[in-house]
Amino acid sequence: xxxxxxxxxxxxxxxxxxxxxxxxxxxxxxxxxxxxxxxxxxxxxxxxxxxxxxxxxxxxxxxxxxxxxxxxxxxxxxxxxxxxxxxxxxxxxxxxxxxxxxxxxxxxxxxxxxxxxxxxxxxxxxxxxxxxxxxxxxxxxxxxxxxxxxxxxxxxxxxxxxxxxxxxxxxxxxxxxxxxxxxxxxxxxxxxxxxxxx
Amino acid sequence: xxxxxxxxxxxxxxxxxxxxxxxxxxxxxxxxxxxxxxxxxxxxxxxxxxxxxxxxxxxxxxxxxxxxxxxxxxxxxxxxxxxxxxxxxxxxxxxxxxxxxxxxxxxxxxxxxxxxxxxxxxxxxxxxxxxxxxxxxxxxxxxxxxxxxxxxxxxxxxxxxxxxxxxxxxxxxxxxxxxxxxxxxxxxxxxxxxx
Numbered sequence: 001x002x003x004x005x006x007x008x009x010x011x012x013x014x015x016x017x018x019x020x021x022x023x024x025x026x027x028x029x030x031x032x033x034x035x036x037x038x039x040x041x042x043x044x045x046x047x048x049x050x051x052x053x054x055x056x057x058x059x060x061x062x063x064x065x066x067x068x069x070x071x072x073x074x075x076x077x078x079x080x081x082x083x084x085x086x087x088x089x090x091x092x093x094x095x096x097x098x099x100x101x102x103x104x105x106x107x108x109x110x111x112x113x114x115x116x117x118x119x120x121x122x123x124x125x126x127x128x129x130x131x132x133x134x135x136x137x138x139x140x141x142x143x144x145x146x147x148x149x150x151x152x153x154x155x156x157x158x159x160x161x162x163x164x165x166x167x168x169x170x171x172x173x174x175x176x177x178x179x180x181x182x183x184x185x186x187x188x189x190x191x192x193x194x195x196x197x198x
Numbered sequence: 199x200x201x202x203x204x205x206x207x208x209x210x211x212x213x214x215x216x217x218x219x220x221x222x223x224x225x226x227x228x229x230x231x232x233x234x235x236x237x238x239x240x241x242x243x244x245x246x247x248x249x250x251x252x253x254x255x256x257x258x259x260x261x262x263x264x265x266x267x268x269x270x271x272x273x274x275x276x277x278x279x280x281x282x283x284x285x286x287x288x289x290x291x292x293x294x295x296x297x298x299x300x301x302x303x304x305x306x307x308x309x310x311x312x313x314x315x316x317x318x319x320x321x322x323x324x325x326x327x328x329x330x331x332x333x334x335x336x337x338x339x340x341x342x343x344x345x346x347x348x349x350x351x352x353x354x355x356x357x358x359x360x361x362x363x364x365x366x367x368x369x370x371x372x373x374x375x376x377x378x379x380x381x382x383x384x385x386x387x388x389x390x391x392x393x
Contacts, residue, residue, distance in 0.1 A: 018229070018369055022313050026222035066281060073274040080273070096320045099273050103313040105226060171384065172220045176377030183370040191365055 003122055007129025013106045014137035015186055020106040024138055025175040027097050031154040034142025036090045038135025040079050040098060042128070045107050047075045049115040049127035056116045068111045069102070076101045106130060144178050145169045204334035207327070211338030214387055217314050218346040219380040224314035228347060229372055238351035242344025246337065248309050249318055252283045253336035256319035257329055276319045284309050314343055349379060
């Protein structure tokens with residue numbers, strides 16, 4: 001159980017490890033996009049961790065990174081076509097960033113650091129935890145950016161017709177600001193906790 | 199200006215749609231190795247080099263995959279080609295210019311996981327650039343990446359001397375500055391047409 005929980009918060013891939021931030025910044029201008037990106041990444045993470053863990057005894061040490069990348073690329077191709085079949089709108093909104101899940105360092109990182117050394121069940125729990133942690137990070141950016149930038153939540157208007165959106169939140173700069181602000185908040189909480197303990 | 203001309207593609211990739219600041223590709227090295235201006239410039243040079251090699255390879259692969267009618271192999275073959283291109287470049291540089299090899303150090307193998315490289319290959323495919331256009335696109339993307347990295351490292355060198363609260367130090371302030379830079383780069387929108 002600990003394998004699952006640690007990825008959610010204590011070792012959150014984005015907020016704590018600062019890994020795989022490209023998609024987090026790029027596609028989180030709306031809640032729906034953020035959620036689909038998170039779920040797509042979770043799927044790839046889960047499947048590739050499972051397979052890597054299954055075949056970990058058969059892969060020679062010298063070619064392991066290349067084999068992991070191939071396994072990951074295979075599942076990303078699956079997600080690419082799957083998303084095209086489920087919703088063409090989301091597919092077009094995410095664009096090349098779906099294919100770019102391949103180079104998300106979280107996935108290769110979990111394969112190398114965890115799945116290649118642990119049993120299948122443990123690896124699956126770990127992958128799910130990290131995946132959901134990643135989804136939470138995507139959502140926490142997506143919610144702030146869409147609510148402030150558009151005045152909507154998942155397309156539903158929140159503030160009535162006279163709301164003037166903060167356009168900067170939808171633009172690329174807004175992504176940096178919101179992620180920076182979240183990190184600031186977490187740093188502040190951590191410092192306060194430390195000050196209380198001592 | 200004609201949007202398909204090589205010059206327009208170069209300017210568009212380097213400034214208007216800067217890879218780091220408006221497309222969010224290559225954020226990891228952007229945050230990781232932007233401490234010193236000289237390492238940032240070297241990293242940028244290495245990325246430009248690998249980008250052009252892998253872009254040329256990706257163009258060839260794309261033609262081949264169209265020929266054998268297997269579009270679903272794009273992603274897998276791109277990533278394999280990029281990984282081996284980096285390996286090849288590393289061996290080549292080591293053999294012919296040991297001085298440059300030492301200067302680049304760990305940055306060379308790290309480039310494999312730079313999503314900007316794969317991004318170039320994917321974008322040039324989806325925009326259906328021809329060979330010359332692809333080359334200029336990768337050159338522009340690399341130049342834009344280097345520009346962002348060097349500017350960022352210059353600011354961070356100054357920042358080390360600044361008196362800040364310990365809460366904002368580290369990644370938080372770096373991201374805020376990246377946001378300001380990204381806004382500044384939006385001023386280029388309109389040169390060579392919009393995205």
